[in-house]
Amino acid sequence: QVQLVQSGAEVKKPGASVKVSCQASGYSFISFGVSWVRQAPGQGLEWMGWITPYNGNTKYAQTFQGRVTMTTDTSTSTAYMELRSLRSDDTAVYYCARGELKFPVWGQGTLVTVSS
């Protein structure tokens, strides 16, 4: 079945970077974009950006420009999201989702905790 499996929880110090992975299975990875959406504790959903695995094109939300990089490895059907210069308010669950505008398939989420 169509599935996105994300890497495990991370604890980082302020100023560090985190890289979350999202491995796809059950569909043609290069045929669909992958988006990243985050959710701070008790808060709503915030779209971070997307990447098109076919050609590597990316689109980032203005909020994260300069701090986020999304990449893919088509040989392993894996998408990655790296967020740099972490702050305490980056503590959140980070989700990958299939699609660029509409998200019918989601990963299970990765909790990233930023704490000194």
Next chain:
Amino acid sequence: DIQMTQSPSSLSASVGDRVTITCQASQDINTYLNWYQQKPGKAPRLLISDVSRLETGVPSRFSGSRSGTDFIFTISSLQPDDFAIYYCQQYDTDPPTFGPGTKVDV
């Protein structure tokens, strides 16, 4: 960015109740409006896309419609499995944005 609002922010209901949630956008979004359900500790689930299209496997008690500038999400007869937070999401204009959510509980 387009701002999405939802009302109410929370509601209490009982099994069998009809539940209605309204979503509004800060500008015209045509019919590019989706609805998601999220349960505690779980990823969101897409229920309805493009205002009223039910995703595969979604029970028919869920429906979506539009009335003027209001987008309406309805559960015709609330079931125990439906207690969750519901989000609307527009994708007419980049970036896609979500509403703040409506919590449906007992």
